[in-house]
Amino acid sequence: MVTSRWTAATARTASPRRRGAVLERAILEAALEQLSTVGWNGLTMEGVAARAQTGKAAVYRRWPSKEDLVADALKAGLPSLTEAPDFGSVREDLLELCRRVREAMFSQPGFALRSVLYECDAAQAERFHAVILGGVVEPTLHLLREVIHRGMERGEVRPDAANAYVFDAIPAMMMYRSKVCASEWSDGDLEEMIDQLMVPLLRREAV
Amino acid sequence: MVTSRWTAATARTASPRRRGAVLERAILEAALEQLSTVGWNGLTMEGVAARAQTGKAAVYRRWPSKEDLVADALKAGLPSLTEAPDFGSVREDLLELCRRVREAMFSQPGFALRSVLYECDAAQAERFHAVILGGVVEPTLHLLREVIHRGMERGEVRPDAANAYVFDAIPAMMMYRSKVCASEWSDGDLEEMIDQLMVPLLRREAV
Numbered sequence: 001m002v003t004s005r006w007t008a009a010t011a012r013t014a015s016p017r018r019r020g021a022v023l024e025r026a027i028l029e030a031a032l033e034q035l036s037t038v039g040w041n042g043l044t045m046e047g048v049a050a051r052a053q054t055g056k057a058a059v060y061r062r063w064p065s066k067e068d069l070v071a072d073a074l075k076a077g078l079p080s081l082t083e084a085p086d087f088g089s090v091r092e093d094l095l096e097l098c099r100r101v102r103e104a105m106f107s108q109p110g111f112a113l114r115s116v117l118y119e120c121d122a123a124q125a126e127r128f129h130a131v132i133l134g135g136v137v138e139p140t141l142h143l144l145r146e147v148i149h150r151g152m153e154r155g156e157v158r159p160d161a162a163n164a165y166v167f168d169a170i171p172a173m174m175m176y177r178s179k180v181c182a183s184e185w186s187d188g189d190l191e192e193m194i195d196q197l198m199v200p201l202l203r204r205e206a207v
Numbered sequence: 208m209v210t211s212r213w214t215a216a217t218a219r220t221a222s223p224r225r226r227g228a229v230l231e232r233a234i235l236e237a238a239l240e241q242l243s244t245v246g247w248n249g250l251t252m253e254g255v256a257a258r259a260q261t262g263k264a265a266v267y268r269r270w271p272s273k274e275d276l277v278a279d280a281l282k283a284g285l286p287s288l289t290e291a292p293d294f295g296s297v298r299e300d301l302l303e304l305c306r307r308v309r310e311a312m313f314s315q316p317g318f319a320l321r322s323v324l325y326e327c328d329a330a331q332a333e334r335f336h337a338v339i340l341g342g343v344v345e346p347t348l349h350l351l352r353e354v355i356h357r358g359m360e361r362g363e364v365r366p367d368a369a370n371a372y373v374f375d376a377i378p379a380m381m382m383y384r385s386k387v388c389a390s391e392w393s394d395g396d397l398e399e400m401i402d403q404l405m406v407p408l409l410r411r412e413a414v
Contacts, residue, residue: 041248117325133387161407163403165380166403168384169404173372176379180382200408
């Protein structure tokens with residue numbers, strides 16, 4: 001009798017009867033986990049169902065395709081970058097912002113997003129472009145803009161620094177070095193980037 | 208008789224008996240073509256053999272694996288960036304350098320290289336890291352360094368601008384915008400990048 005009670009309890013723990021939002025979240029989390037381990041090319045609806053301890057039908061009922069599932073998983077998992085740091089110094093604000101971006105980059109949703117960005121062909125990438133732009137690129141640029149504009153108001157930053165190439169400089173460098181140099185962006189790396197790239201780029205010309 | 212002579216001639220043209228260097232080059236070109244169309248994941252030794260109009264055995268005899276073949280194809284196909292422009296102005300020199308980088312990026316070997324860079328997992332990427340660093344990244348940085356150092360000697364560029372983040376700024380921005388914004392880097396885009404990013408980053412502080 002002991003054996004059968006144990007078995008029953010284990011079975012209930014391992015695959016509880018989940019419905020609605022709970023099951024949905026488990027499937028979306030499983031999709032992120034698969035993206036960050038086997039990547040876009042390795043992800044299958046079967047693999048996601050197995051990981052979420054549910055059946056393939058439960059996945060297909062909600063998301064007719066791998067593309068639909070991944071778009072929703074990214075939307076649900078991406079961290080929200082909403083509040084700009086405000087330490088009264090553009091250098092400190094940019095450093096703090098970079099630390100947050102690094103945290104997002106090296107989170108599971110961050111790895112998942114990069115696997116989509118890198119592995120998808122042009123037609124598939126089109127499908128996720130809005131998700132990536134709206135969920136990551138735009139919010140990050142919004143915070144960068146805010147920090148740089150506050151630096152201008154304080155007179156720290158030159159008045160003509162507010163342009164798209166300046167705003168893109170940090171995201172571009174962080175993506176490039178993590179991809180090409182396998183940089184993990186230590187605190188020291190972030191400081192070097194701010195001091196060698198952003199400070200000279202933003203400072204007012206001495207007059 | 209006319210028919211059979213035509214057939215014989217066509218057959219000889221379509222699959223001549225090639226050996227040594229000629230066949231090798233055809234296989235390497237076929238590998239680059241496959242990489243730039245179906246990507247790293249889509250490339251197969253069979254597909255390369257078919258494209259090069261030879262047998263699978265001819266490919267495997269020279270390259271035991273897909274990794275070996277692709278490493279050699281990249282090495283053979285990558286454009287050589289050797290001579291730094293020298294117009295007497297850092298702005299003009301950087302612009303010309305960017306035009307050359309763009310040409311390389313949007314060439315067949317450029318697309319092939321990016322498919323390897325983006326699609327390979329960490330273990331596979333390791334295999335190509337030396338090829339990409341030695342074949343593209345280092346030569347480009349070498350030319351950037353030369354142009355910027357000449358600008359310093361002329362007094363155009365601030366003396367402390369010679370650092371890794373400054374040298375990486377153009378490659379990082381070109382990679383980021385081509386990937387995230389699908390930029391094709393028109394001449395106007397390149398000029399904007401130089402004028403809004405590099406000129407303020409490099410110029411001497413007015414004293």
